[in-house]
Amino acid sequence: MSTHRPPDRPAGTPGGSAPPRTLAEDLRGRGDDEIALLLRARPDLTTPVPVDLTQLATRATTRASVARVLERLDRFTLQVVDAAVVLPDGFAYEALCELVGDVPQLAAAVETLRVRALLWGPTSSLRVVRTVRDLAGTAPAGLGPPLAVALGATGPSRLQEVLADLGLPPTADAVGAIAAMAGMFGDHKAVAALLTQAPPAALEVLDKLVWGPPTGSVRGADRPVRADEANSPVEWLLARGLLVPAGPQTVVLPRELALVLRGGRVHRALEPTPPDIATTPRDPQAVDAAAAGAAFTAVRQVEKLLELWSTGGPPVLRAGGLGVRDLKRVAAALDVPEAEAAVWLELAYATGLVAGDGEPDEQWLPTPAYDVWRARPVAERWAALAGVWLETTRVPGLVGTRDDKDRPVNALGPGIDRTTAPEVRHALLGRLADLPPGTSAPAADLLADLAWHRPVRTARLRSELADRTLVEAELLGVTGRGAIGGAGRALLNGELNTAAEALAPLLPVPLDHVLLQADLTAVAPGPLVVELAQELHMAADIESTGGATVYRFSEPSIRRALDSGRTAADLHRLFATHSRTPVPQPLTYLVDDIARRHGRLRVGAASAYLRCDDESVLSELLADRRATGLRMRRLAPTVLAAEGAPDAVLSALRTLGYAPMAESATGDVVVTRPDARRTPPRSLPPRVTGEPPAPSASLISAAVSTIRAGDRAAVSRPRGLGNGEAPAELPRTSAAETLLALQSALADRRPVWIGYVTREGRATQRIIVPLGLEGGYVTAQEHTAGELHTYPLHRITGVEAVDVADAAADTETGADTAK
Structure with a gap:
């Protein structure tokens, strides 16, 4: 006798004593809380909400729904499923104990299967859904x-x-x-x-x-053999039925003997x-400090990547995504391996910070959302990135691999989504979060734990997705x-603001100053405030990063700042205001020299023309052999014409050491701002998922009420009539009585039988569950259609109460497919 038994439920329909004959009857005997548990455990059953319990049972036994719920069972519960399938329907809980073993976890596993409607009936007569x-x-x-x-096809004589x-x-x-x-x-004993x-x-x-597989191959397996004629071990077994022919060359071991x-x-x-997880305790403060350092680096890498593309990004491939060479350039610019560069690219894309600009020659550019994100504190920027990473279906680790058609998988391209990625991230990190603060565990142990909790899905994923997640x-x-750090724990709970608050004290405080040095460098001893970082990024190039960031000033970088509209006075003011050391001479x-020459030479559109008030500059340029490729000719003392586009001429002249400026057709200076290139507003990339969303508590409550109301209507009849027959004539009540009856039914969510005259003048009778009553109309769910309808009150001839108590015992709905 088992010492551990799952709780039993009342058998049959409410008020009945016989075991349920179908899954629908079993569900009908469950309470609202149990139906709610079923819908919560199997969200796909709520889309759309079933009309009644019979439809719920039918949907719960479809192949797709059952396969989905089996994927979410742990290894032991699946072992219990195997044992239940081996037994014939109507088995007792004790028989299951004999096959599985009387372990304390068996009762909980059986209850899990019953809650999910894979197993139904009382413990004395359990049944497995046929699917x-x-x-x-x-x-x-x-x-x-x-x-x-x-032995079904074996003849009687044999x-x-x-x-x-x-x-x-x-x-x-x-x-x-x-x-x-x-x-x-x-x-x-007999077998032994x-x-x-x-x-x-x-x-x-x-x-x-x-122990399986139970079949083997042998020649002449279907040839009748007697015990005294057996010449081989297999024939000895075949003669006594210990092996049974399953074909001309196949034998099978019967189930009874194998057990x-x-x-x-x-x-x-x-x-x-x-399985047990080997743990290593660490100092929680050291864990938080290491996590905070990585979080700060992550934000800086994403920001550095998008600043790199702010002046013009790489092209979008025709099939979508980023080219392999462009990925290599990004990795070199960030000074990280390509696999890590793919992580930052995919993270920026999933967060909506980068997208294609949609132009004919499409480029990857930052989106307007990037400017909003960049203006937020570092901790909030990290929370936004990490929150999206936890839920996105995109897997950066797939970049560089090949898909099912042997095509390369590119960063930012299609074919990189995996619907199970969010579940794996939550499962692995959630298991880490269950350990004491500051405790780490080997990746192999975490994978084994995941494989126990989700063996069906993990078999498909192997260890790749889990390793990449960690x-x-x-x-x-x-x-x-x-x-797991403190901020990470809050992140797993979906509390992004709390995660940002936990991370903020661990991050370095942004600085509003740098240290200018005589070798034309500026040292930022820590992270800079956003405004200062943007100005330095425009006027200097980053030479090295680490604990401190070193910026290098050069002629091209100063010219870049002047091209963007800054003046020499603006740069001098920037240096004097934000330098803790004297501004080096x-x-x-350097700034004054570049500013003096900047803009003296103008380039416009002819094909292109060059204009300069100083004739000697143009003469020098005409005599420069390095500029012969521009094919310039003098049109006037202060004007040259060149064969080439203005932007190409500008680039060539800057390469020669000049500092030209572009001007419009009206002669105005064209100011180019490197940080002004953005895509049009873009929405987040779609999340590819094969799972229905988890229903909210209010949706489940409404679904249970709807299913119950529909089921009452399905097994109901008008009061005083037998066998659900329709009344001989339409219900007749006064307008006041009709309104009062509908208001009462609406308050109790109770079905009523109404007489209704259609627009064509045809009299009909319907069972409805009122859901709203306003403006001379009643909104109700009609059971037969399972849909919402609106009925004008003046077309309702009357209302008849529905008697549910008498009908429930003797009115049965359609047979259940899970019988």
Whole structure:
């Protein structure tokens, strides 16, 4: 007798005592809380909301829905499913205990299956949904077919020969013969006595088949063999029915015999609990510090990437995505491996900070959302990135691999989504978060734990997605030294503001000053405020990063600042205001010298023309052999014409050491701002998912009410009439009585029977559940259609109450597919 039993439910329909005959009847006997648990455990059943319990039961037994819920069961519960499939319908809980083992976890596993409607009925008569049996296949847990199935095509005379070779008395028919053999093969002592006579080689054959697969190949398997004619170990087994022919060259081990040989258990090794995880305790403060450092680096890398593309990004491939060479350039610019560069690219794309500009020659550019994101504090920027990473279906680790059609997978391109990625991230990091603060665990142990909790899905993912999740979590600062940080724990709970608040004190305080040096460099001893960082990025180039960032001033960088509209006075003011050291004289000279020459030479559109008030400059340029490729000619003392586009001429002249400026057709200076290139407003990339969203508590409550109302209507009839027959004539009530009855039914969510005259003048009768009453109309759900309809009150002839109590006992809906 089992010492652990799941709680039992009342059998049959409410008020009944017989076991339910169908899954619909079983659901009808459950309370609202239990129906809510079913809908919460299987969200796909709520889209759309079923009309009644019969439709709910039908939908719960569809192949797609059952397969989806099986994917979410842990390994032990799946082992219980295997054992339940082996047993015939109507088995007792004790029979399941014998096959699985009387372990404390069995009761909880059975209750899990009953809550999810994969197993139904009282503990004395449990049934498995037929779809589960179909999905289990012909060899559940590596067991062959029952003896009755395996011998179904065997002739009566051959069955009597097998009985005789087993030493059993003859029977009157084939059914009796198979029953006698099954009884013997189910007896441990009888099988043990029989196998003592078997040759050692025959026992070896059984050992190979007992734990599956249960089939083997042999020539002439379907040839009748008697015990005294057997010349091989396989023939010895075939003569006694220990192996059964399954084809001309195939034999199978019957299920009854395999269970005896397995010692009465379905599985060789029972796994009622997840595997142990080896843990390493670490200092929680050190973990938070390491995570904060990684988080700060992540924000800087994304910002550096998008600043790099602000003046013009790489082209978008025709098939979508980023080219391999462009990925290499990004990795070189960020000074990181290509795999890490792909992480920052995908993270920026998933957060909506970068997108294609939509032009004919499409480029990757930052979006307007980037400017909003960049203006926020670092901790909030990190929370936005990490929150999106946790939920996105895009997997950066797939960049560089090849898809099913042997095509390369490019960063920012299609084919990089995996619907299970968010679930894997939550499962792995959630397991880490369950450990004491500051505790890390090996990736192999976490993967084994995930494989126990989601064995079906993990088998498809292998270890790749899990390994990438842990690497990306460390890069992003969700974990530090392999353990979840304080901000990471808040992130897993969906509390982005709390995560940002937990991270903020651990980040360095942004500085509003730099240290200018005589070698034309500026040292930022820490992160800079956004405004100063933008100005320095425009006027200088980053030479090195690390604990401090070194900016290098040069002629091109100063010219870039002047091209963007800054003046020499603006730059001098910037340096004097934000430098903690005196402004070096070489830097002042560099700015003044570039500013003095900047704009003296103007380039416009002819094909292109050059204009300068100083004739000597144009003469010098005409005499410069390096400029012969521009094919310039003098049109006037102060004007030259060149063969080439203005932007090409500008670039060539800057290469020669000049500082030209562009001007418009009206002669105005064209100011180009490198930080002004943005895409049009873009929405976030779509999240590819094969799972329905988790229903909210209010949706589940409304769904339960709707299903109950529809079910009452399905098994109801007008008061005083038998067998659900329609009234002889339409219900007739006054307008006041009709309104009062509908208001009462609306308050109680109670079905009523109404008489209704259509626009064509046809009289009809309908069962409705009022959901709203306003403006001379009643909004209600009609059971037969399962849809919402609006009825004008003046077309309702009357309202008749519905008697549910009497009808529930003797009115049955359609047969359930899970019977």
